[in-house]
Amino acid sequence: xxxxxxxxxxxxxxxxxxxxxxxxxxxxxxxxxxxxxxxxxxxxxxxxxxxxxxxxxxxxxxxxxxxxxxxxxxxxxxxxxxxxxxxxxxxxxxxxxxxxxxxxxxxxxxxxxxxxxxxxxxxxxxxxxxxxxxxxxxxxxxxxxxxxxxxxxxxxxxxxxxxxxxxxxxxxxxxxxxxxxxxxxxxxxxxxxxxxxxxxxxxxxxxxxxxxxxxxxxxxxxxxxxxxxxxxxxxxxxxxxxxxxxxxxxxxxxxxxxxxxxxxxxxxxxxxxxxxxxxxxxxxxxxxxxxxxxxxxxxxxxxxxxxxxxxxxxxxxxxxxxxxxxxxxxxxxxxxxxxxxxxxxxxxxxxxxxxxxxxxxxxxxxxxxxxxxxxxxxxxxxxxxxxxxxxxxxxxxxxxxxxxxxxxxxxxxxxxxxxxxxxxxxxxxxxxxxxxxxxxxxxxxxxxxxxxxxxxxxxxxxxxxxxxx
Ligand code: SF4
Ligand code: SF4
Numbered sequence: 001x002x003x004x005x006x007x008x009x010x011x012x013x014x015x016x017x018x019x020x021x022x023x024x025x026x027x028x029x030x031x032x033x034x035x036x037x038x039x040x041x042x043x044x045x046x047x048x049x050x051x052x053x054x055x056x057x058x059x060x061x062x063x064x065x066x067x068x069x070x071x072x073x074x075x076x077x078x079x080x081x082x083x084x085x086x087x088x089x090x091x092x093x094x095x096x097x098x099x100x101x102x103x104x105x106x107x108x109x110x111x112x113x114x115x116x117x118x119x120x121x122x123x124x125x126x127x128x129x130x131x132x133x134x135x136x137x138x139x140x141x142x143x144x145x146x147x148x149x150x151x152x153x154x155x156x157x158x159x160x161x162x163x164x165x166x167x168x169x170x171x172x173x174x175x176x177x178x179x180x181x182x183x184x185x186x187x188x189x190x191x192x193x194x195x196x197x198x199x200x201x202x203x204x205x206x207x208x209x210x211x212x213x214x215x216x217x218x219x220x221x222x223x224x225x226x227x228x229x230x231x232x233x234x235x236x237x238x239x240x241x242x243x244x245x246x247x248x249x250x251x252x253x254x255x256x257x258x259x260x261x262x263x264x265x266x267x268x269x270x271x272x273x274x275x276x277x278x279x280x281x282x283x284x285x286x287x288x289x290x291x292x293x294x295x296x297x298x299x300x301x302x303x304x305x306x307x308x309x310x311x312x313x314x315x316x317x318x319x320x321x322x323x324x325x326x327x328x329x330x331x332x333x334x335x336x337x338x339x340x341x342x343x344x345x346x347x348x349x350x351x352x353x354x355x356x357x358x359x360x361x362x363x364x365x366x367x368x369x370x371x372x373x374x375x376x377x378x379x380x381x382x383x384x385x386x387x388x389x390x391x392x393x394x395x396x397x398x399x400x401x402x403x404x405x406x407x408x409x410x411x412x413x414x415x416x417x418x419x420x421x422x423x424x425x426x427x428x429x430x431x432x433x434x435x436x437x438x439x440x441x442x443x444x445x446x447x448x449x450x451x452x453x454x455x456x457x458x459x460x461x462x463x464x465x466x467x468x469x
Pocket of ligand 2: 386387388389390391392393394403404432435436437438439440442
């Protein structure tokens with residue numbers, strides 16, 4: 001049930017949604033910079049060559065199943081998982097495989113890439129067929145397999161394999177939520193998708209609802225997207241579907257799964273637990289659209305909407321880009337640069353990763369490419385000072401952590417103490433760093449601590465496995 005205190009002002013499907021009461025504790029209001037909110041999604045031709053990474057999801061990387069010299073069709077599987085968690089990877093163009101090469105990605109991990117020379121024919125393989133049964137006659141297991149075969153992973157940035165999330169929630173989750181918050185500044189990819197293709201998002205949501213065997217579902221949108229709320233609500237109303245659009249207050253990081261569950265239902269997730277443990281399952285809006293394309297057209301996940309923006313970009317745009325397209329190609333499609341770039345970010349400015357290589361490529365998780373000049377990115381030129389104990393980071397942390405102490409312990413390489421203070425519960429939203437008057441890169445320190453904690457845990461597991469042999 002939706003939070004009781006909200007029900008007085010909340011009106012359901014087909015009527016104006018007039019409440020602003022759905023929100024969470026902590027967080028902050030950031031300047032939105034939604035410059036591309038009115039920029040329609042443009043379909044761009046894929047470049048002459050695409051370099052498609054064989055790891056675009058959480059889990060084990062794929063092994064290539066093609067070789068240099070092979071001809072591949074659009075949507076053909078080019079990388080497959082041998083065992084463990086992961087998604088297959090498909091060709092985003094048809095053409096000849098030029099090579100399979102290892103490239104260091106933005107976080108320093110060497111990843112195999114399949115480089116394909118585009119023949120511009122986009123010849124589809126015959127295996128790409130709509131699912132042969134109507135949705136009502138399809139079983140949950142068949143829908144899990146549709147998601148797996150199409151290589152769909154969470155498109156909000158987390159890239160968790162969708163088939164695994166769906167399979168884990170069947171019979172366990174009683175609440176389906178579609179994350180349409182898109183709370184990061186600059187990014188409008190989901191927003192445009194909801195305005196222009198509400199049917200794709202809603203039909204995808206219906207597929208998820210059917211797989212889960214649920215009677216209803218909720219689409220959670222921030223109140224800064226009234227046109228998206230109207231488009232989704234109209235489609236739901238026109239088709240008399242058992243879905244509700246819930247308007248949430250615009251606040252960062254409202255798009256975090258925990259904050260959505262709290263905002264809508266007052267449900268809190270204990271550290272280390274998954275939404276399914278408290279009966280919820282949450283999919284991103286574009287993930288639902290990808291599921292719709294997979295089920296009704298047989299098309300795997302080889303394209304996604306990317307916002308290209310930042311003060312260096314001549315004409316910021318939303319682009320429906322092929323995976324494997326380089327950031328440079330996207331920037332050129334936006335008219336190139338008008339200022340000297342200082343920082344390129346893959347994703348939003350709060351949670352995205354700074355890139356060292358402009359030839360990085362679009363993957364299933366790339367929601368935005370942002371290019372900033374030194375003037376804009378002036379935070380980086382300010383020096384880190386000592387903590388003045390103002391408490392802002394503590395007050396605003398949506399996870400109710402003590403970011404000041406976590407940063408201090410990490411800076412002093414006391415990672416065990418950071419672990420004891422729940423460093424692993426940090427969702428890396430960046431709210432603490434953004435607000436810190438001492439310019440302390442708190443979230444970076446916490447990321448370092450988390451990396452060490454994970455490495456220690458891996459070492460322990462390896463030692464235990466060796467002992468057990
Ligand atoms: S400590 Fe983590 S969760 Fe809390 S504000 Fe900082 S980045 Fe966000
Ligand atoms: S916001 Fe910065 S200065 Fe203030 S308590 Fe936190 S770490 Fe210290």
